[in-house]
Amino acid sequence: MKSELKKTLRQKGLRCTEPRRCIVEALEKGPKTHAELLHLTGLDRVTVYRNLILLQQVGLVYRVYLPGHEPLFVLCEKEGGGFHAHFFCEKCRKGVCLPADTIQIVEPWAKQVDKVLLLGRCLHCA
Amino acid sequence: MKSELKKTLRQKGLRCTEPRRCIVEALEKGPKTHAELLHLTGLDRVTVYRNLILLQQVGLVYRVYLPGHEPLFVLCEKEGGGFHAHFFCEKCRKGVCLPADTIQIVEPWAKQVDKVLLLGRCLHCA
DNA sequence: TACGTTCATGCTGCAAAGTTACAAAAAGAC
DNA sequence: GTCTTTTTGTAACTTTGCAGCATGAACGTA
Incomplete structure (x- = not known):
């Protein structure tokens, strides 16, 4: 590390x-x-x-x-790991990196997006 | 309004x-x-x-x-308009609300996410 | 491994950002 | 209009963040 x-x-x-x-x-x-x-x-x-x-x-x-x-x-867990999404739990306040294929964006937006932040409740806190 | x-x-x-x-x-x-x-x-x-x-x-x-x-x-343009994504252009610094079906998240994450923020360049600025 | 250059750290001090407490004013229900 | 409860503005205060500078540490080179 x-x-x-x-x-x-x-x-x-x-x-x-x-x-x-x-x-x-x-x-x-x-x-x-x-x-x-x-x-x-x-x-x-x-x-x-x-x-x-x-x-x-x-x-x-x-x-x-x-x-x-x-x-x-x-x-960020994926140092320089290319495009991916950040998920952050608003309750327990932990962050996870989700692989790129976890989220799909339709054209023409997909090409425009370069950072993704998702907020919500993680599986534990839901 | x-x-x-x-x-x-x-x-x-x-x-x-x-x-x-x-x-x-x-x-x-x-x-x-x-x-x-x-x-x-x-x-x-x-x-x-x-x-x-x-x-x-x-x-x-x-x-x-x-x-x-x-x-x-x-x-946010859709006050209480249910789930949707926010797109923000890092160059011209304008924000747009994208309809929910612009982005698809795979299970089990889809159910966990309640806010989405996308950063990038809008169609104009790309 | 020691050397020298270059970049990073830790001060200090300062301006701006943000918070707290509370009395006065405004919003909304009747 | 009247009453209750939430909001507002003011003032004092704490925290955040930045700029400049001397000291110290990192790292490529020999």
Whole structure:
């Protein structure tokens, strides 16, 4: 996992640093708010902000906003795994990546779409 | 339109107030940031914050976050129109509601999903 | 393995965003 | 109109996020 992370980051011109590993490691256990990441990693506020932006830009992390709550940062399981959908459970607040063929979009929209976010209740919480 | 808004709000136990009408009216002309809504409506900051949260919770408004930009608030064209998908163009920053049958999700996920957000380039911007 | 370049981190301080509490005003039912 | 309940606006406050800069760490090269 660690060497995989390094490879992914290097491909995007980013270095594999201790703080970045910490953040990804924390997110592997589930979505977290910025405050939770601060507390869990003990890193500087600013460092967490900056790295979350970078990790989002390279597609390793996405952000979910539920009205009335702090934004959550979710680790994408398929680093650079091409087109797929993100499912997020509004109750237990966990995220899953669904394979591309889980969802079909009719033309002409299919060609236009490049990111998919699905919200709902997971099988457990339904 | 106005009486329809009132009905929708009342169904959710919310009152139809002047500030709420103003916000919805401003959003009818296209997605807006919080700052733009402030400026357009002349309302108090706090009132706009609170109402945007409420309008999101009742499903009249949804929020789109593009990394590196301020969050945009988009009016949903089908108030309470049942299940459908939101398509948002990352370039021209307009939102459209797509009918339910535009997207098909395989079981068991179909039953779990209750909100869909698609990001991409619209037919014009592609 | 040591070296040097380049990028990342952690400060500090600052502006903007967002929250809380509460009295006054407006909405809606009668 | 009157009464009850929800909303609003104001003010004080907390949090979020950004810019600049010196120190320290990553990593390609020899």
